[in-house]
Amino acid sequence: AQKVTQAQTEISVVEKEDVTLDCVYETRDTTYYLFWYKQPPSGELVFLIRRNSFDEQNEISGRYSWNFQKSTSSFNFTITASQVVDSAVYFCALSESPGGGTSYGKLTFGQGTILTVHP
Protein backbone atom coordinates (compact mmCIF):
# COMPACT_ATOMS: atom_id res chain seq x y z
CA ALA A 1 0.00 0.00 0.00
CA GLN A 2 1.10 3.53 -0.62
CA LYS A 3 1.83 5.91 2.21
CA VAL A 4 2.93 9.52 2.50
CA THR A 5 4.31 10.93 5.72
CA GLN A 6 4.67 14.60 6.50
CA ALA A 7 6.21 14.53 9.94
CA GLN A 8 5.97 18.29 10.52
CA THR A 9 2.46 19.09 11.64
CA GLU A 10 3.04 22.82 12.03
CA ILE A 11 5.87 25.19 11.19
CA SER A 12 6.05 28.82 12.17
CA VAL A 13 8.59 31.21 10.67
CA VAL A 14 9.17 34.92 10.39
CA GLU A 15 8.95 36.55 6.98
CA LYS A 16 12.10 36.24 4.83
CA GLU A 17 13.22 33.06 6.55
CA ASP A 18 13.77 29.96 4.43
CA VAL A 19 11.65 26.95 5.33
CA THR A 20 11.75 23.31 4.24
CA LEU A 21 8.73 21.01 4.33
CA ASP A 22 9.56 17.32 4.53
CA CYS A 23 7.82 14.50 2.71
CA VAL A 24 8.64 10.80 2.87
CA TYR A 25 6.74 8.24 0.82
CA GLU A 26 6.34 4.49 0.55
CA THR A 27 5.35 2.57 -2.56
CA ARG A 28 6.08 -0.75 -4.18
CA ASP A 29 5.61 0.67 -7.65
CA THR A 30 8.60 1.41 -9.81
CA THR A 31 6.70 4.10 -11.70
CA TYR A 32 4.91 6.72 -9.66
CA TYR A 33 4.30 10.44 -9.44
CA LEU A 34 4.83 12.86 -6.60
CA PHE A 35 2.99 16.12 -6.11
CA TRP A 36 2.86 19.12 -3.85
CA TYR A 37 -0.37 21.04 -3.36
CA LYS A 38 -1.06 24.21 -1.38
CA GLN A 39 -4.35 24.69 0.49
CA PRO A 40 -4.94 28.29 1.55
CA PRO A 41 -7.67 29.16 4.07
CA SER A 42 -10.21 29.31 1.23
CA GLY A 43 -9.90 25.52 1.00
CA GLU A 44 -9.10 24.97 -2.66
CA LEU A 45 -6.11 22.74 -3.37
CA VAL A 46 -3.66 24.52 -5.64
CA PHE A 47 -1.24 22.42 -7.68
CA LEU A 48 2.42 23.37 -7.25
CA ILE A 49 4.54 20.65 -8.84
CA ARG A 50 4.54 17.12 -10.26
CA ARG A 51 7.56 14.89 -10.47
CA ASN A 52 7.77 11.37 -11.93
CA SER A 53 9.87 8.62 -10.41
CA PHE A 54 12.36 8.61 -13.27
CA ASP A 55 13.24 12.25 -12.96
CA GLU A 56 15.38 13.01 -9.93
CA GLN A 57 16.41 16.44 -11.09
CA ASN A 58 15.75 19.10 -8.54
CA GLU A 59 13.54 21.92 -9.66
CA ILE A 60 13.40 25.60 -8.86
CA SER A 61 10.49 27.88 -9.60
CA GLY A 62 10.94 31.37 -8.26
CA ARG A 63 11.16 31.13 -4.49
CA TYR A 64 10.12 27.47 -4.53
CA SER A 65 12.45 24.51 -4.93
CA TRP A 66 12.02 20.79 -4.66
CA ASN A 67 14.52 18.08 -3.76
CA PHE A 68 13.61 14.56 -4.90
CA GLN A 69 15.81 11.76 -3.55
CA LYS A 70 14.74 8.28 -4.54
CA SER A 71 17.39 6.68 -2.31
CA THR A 72 15.70 8.07 0.78
CA SER A 73 12.14 8.13 -0.66
CA SER A 74 11.88 11.83 0.04
CA PHE A 75 10.46 14.76 -1.86
CA ASN A 76 11.14 17.88 0.16
CA PHE A 77 9.90 21.38 -0.59
CA THR A 78 11.78 24.57 0.25
CA ILE A 79 10.43 28.10 0.24
CA THR A 80 13.15 30.72 0.11
CA ALA A 81 12.57 34.14 1.66
CA SER A 82 9.11 33.22 2.89
CA GLN A 83 6.24 35.70 2.70
CA VAL A 84 3.02 36.05 4.65
CA VAL A 85 1.09 34.93 1.56
CA ASP A 86 2.85 31.57 1.80
CA SER A 87 0.83 30.80 4.93
CA ALA A 88 -1.26 27.74 4.10
CA VAL A 89 -1.45 23.98 4.54
CA TYR A 90 0.89 22.14 2.21
CA PHE A 91 0.23 18.57 1.10
CA CYS A 92 2.56 16.07 -0.45
CA ALA A 93 0.85 13.38 -2.51
CA LEU A 94 1.73 10.20 -4.38
CA SER A 95 0.03 8.44 -7.25
CA GLU A 96 0.74 5.19 -8.97
CA SER A 97 1.28 5.27 -12.67
CA PRO A 98 -2.23 5.44 -14.10
CA GLY A 99 -1.18 3.59 -17.19
CA GLY A 100 -1.37 -0.01 -16.14
CA GLY A 101 -3.41 -2.60 -14.31
CA THR A 102 -6.21 -1.32 -12.17
CA SER A 103 -4.44 1.83 -11.13
CA TYR A 104 -6.28 4.94 -12.13
CA GLY A 105 -3.96 7.54 -10.70
CA LYS A 106 -5.73 8.25 -7.44
CA LEU A 107 -3.72 10.40 -5.06
CA THR A 108 -2.56 9.34 -1.61
CA PHE A 109 -1.97 12.42 0.51
CA GLY A 110 0.09 13.08 3.58
CA GLN A 111 -1.53 14.71 6.60
CA GLY A 112 -0.28 18.13 5.60
CA THR A 113 2.00 20.72 7.16
CA ILE A 114 0.51 23.97 8.41
CA LEU A 115 2.89 26.78 7.56
CA THR A 116 2.46 30.12 9.27
CA VAL A 117 4.62 33.01 8.16
CA HIS A 118 4.61 35.94 10.56
CA PRO A 119 5.33 39.49 9.38
Next chain:
Amino acid sequence: DTGVSQNPRHKITKRGQNVTFRCDPISEHNRLYWYRQTLGQGPEFLTYFQNEAQLEKSRLLSDRFSAERPKGSFSTLEIQRTEQGDSAMYLCASRLAGGQETQYFGPGTRLLVL
Protein backbone atom coordinates in the same frame (compact mmCIF):
# COMPACT_ATOMS: atom_id res chain seq x y z
CA ASP B 1 -10.22 28.35 -19.26
CA THR B 2 -12.46 27.84 -16.26
CA GLY B 3 -11.40 25.56 -13.47
CA VAL B 4 -13.26 22.82 -11.66
CA SER B 5 -16.43 24.10 -10.03
CA GLN B 6 -18.45 22.58 -7.20
CA ASN B 7 -21.87 23.37 -5.83
CA PRO B 8 -22.96 24.11 -3.25
CA ARG B 9 -19.90 25.46 -1.46
CA HIS B 10 -21.47 24.88 1.92
CA LYS B 11 -24.24 22.60 3.11
CA ILE B 12 -25.74 22.26 6.56
CA THR B 13 -28.17 19.43 7.05
CA LYS B 14 -29.79 17.45 9.82
CA ARG B 15 -28.85 13.89 10.52
CA GLY B 16 -30.88 11.48 8.42
CA GLN B 17 -31.39 13.83 5.49
CA ASN B 18 -30.12 13.18 1.98
CA VAL B 19 -27.69 15.58 0.30
CA THR B 20 -26.36 15.86 -3.24
CA PHE B 21 -23.26 17.67 -4.43
CA ARG B 22 -22.32 18.58 -7.96
CA CYS B 23 -18.94 18.83 -9.67
CA ASP B 24 -18.29 20.37 -13.07
CA PRO B 25 -14.82 19.39 -14.29
CA ILE B 26 -12.60 21.32 -16.66
CA SER B 27 -14.31 20.88 -20.01
CA GLU B 28 -11.81 18.70 -21.85
CA HIS B 29 -10.98 16.51 -18.83
CA ASN B 30 -12.47 13.03 -19.10
CA ARG B 31 -11.14 11.76 -15.75
CA LEU B 32 -12.88 12.77 -12.54
CA TYR B 33 -12.14 11.99 -8.89
CA TRP B 34 -13.96 12.56 -5.61
CA TYR B 35 -12.09 12.92 -2.33
CA ARG B 36 -13.14 13.56 1.27
CA GLN B 37 -11.16 15.68 3.68
CA THR B 38 -11.83 15.79 7.41
CA LEU B 39 -10.43 18.43 9.72
CA GLY B 40 -6.67 18.25 10.12
CA GLN B 41 -6.26 15.45 7.60
CA GLY B 42 -5.25 15.11 4.00
CA PRO B 43 -7.87 14.31 1.37
CA GLU B 44 -8.83 10.65 1.00
CA PHE B 45 -9.88 9.07 -2.27
CA LEU B 46 -13.54 8.13 -2.66
CA THR B 47 -14.20 7.26 -6.29
CA TYR B 48 -13.01 7.67 -9.88
CA PHE B 49 -14.76 8.12 -13.23
CA GLN B 50 -13.37 7.72 -16.68
CA ASN B 51 -15.94 9.40 -18.90
CA GLU B 52 -19.25 8.07 -17.58
CA ALA B 53 -17.86 4.82 -16.18
CA GLN B 54 -17.21 4.55 -12.45
CA LEU B 55 -14.06 2.45 -12.41
CA GLU B 56 -12.88 2.56 -8.82
CA LYS B 57 -14.52 2.98 -5.43
CA SER B 58 -12.85 3.25 -2.05
CA ARG B 59 -13.92 1.24 0.97
CA LEU B 60 -14.76 4.66 2.45
CA LEU B 61 -17.70 4.82 0.06
CA SER B 62 -20.36 3.08 2.10
CA ASP B 63 -23.74 1.95 0.75
CA ARG B 64 -25.16 5.35 1.68
CA PHE B 65 -22.92 7.04 -0.86
CA SER B 66 -23.55 7.00 -4.58
CA ALA B 67 -21.84 8.87 -7.37
CA GLU B 68 -22.79 9.32 -11.00
CA ARG B 69 -21.38 10.97 -14.05
CA PRO B 70 -24.08 10.87 -16.73
CA LYS B 71 -22.82 11.59 -20.23
CA GLY B 72 -19.28 11.90 -18.93
CA SER B 73 -19.61 15.56 -18.07
CA PHE B 74 -20.61 16.79 -14.61
CA SER B 75 -20.72 14.42 -11.66
CA THR B 76 -22.94 14.17 -8.60
CA LEU B 77 -22.21 12.67 -5.21
CA GLU B 78 -25.21 11.77 -3.07
CA ILE B 79 -25.18 10.84 0.58
CA GLN B 80 -28.31 9.22 1.91
CA ARG B 81 -29.35 9.20 5.57
CA THR B 82 -26.49 11.47 6.56
CA GLU B 83 -24.64 10.87 9.81
CA GLN B 84 -22.57 13.28 11.87
CA GLY B 85 -19.44 11.40 10.78
CA ASP B 86 -20.13 12.49 7.20
CA SER B 87 -19.25 16.06 8.11
CA ALA B 88 -16.23 16.89 5.95
CA MET B 89 -15.04 18.77 2.89
CA TYR B 90 -15.88 16.92 -0.32
CA LEU B 91 -13.41 17.68 -3.08
CA CYS B 92 -13.66 16.99 -6.78
CA ALA B 93 -10.70 16.85 -9.14
CA SER B 94 -10.35 16.32 -12.86
CA ARG B 95 -7.56 15.61 -15.27
CA LEU B 96 -6.85 14.89 -18.89
CA ALA B 97 -6.36 11.39 -20.22
CA GLY B 98 -2.78 10.23 -20.35
CA GLY B 99 -0.31 8.89 -17.88
CA GLN B 100 1.25 11.99 -16.46
CA GLU B 101 -1.52 14.46 -16.19
CA THR B 102 -2.10 16.45 -13.04
CA GLN B 103 -5.34 16.48 -11.10
CA TYR B 104 -6.86 19.92 -10.67
CA PHE B 105 -9.16 20.45 -7.72
CA GLY B 106 -12.36 22.39 -7.24
CA PRO B 107 -13.08 24.58 -4.22
CA GLY B 108 -14.89 21.80 -2.41
CA THR B 109 -18.26 21.44 -0.70
CA ARG B 110 -18.13 21.73 3.05
CA LEU B 111 -20.80 19.55 4.67
CA LEU B 112 -21.94 19.90 8.27
CA VAL B 113 -24.35 17.32 9.62
CA LEU B 114 -26.13 18.40 12.81
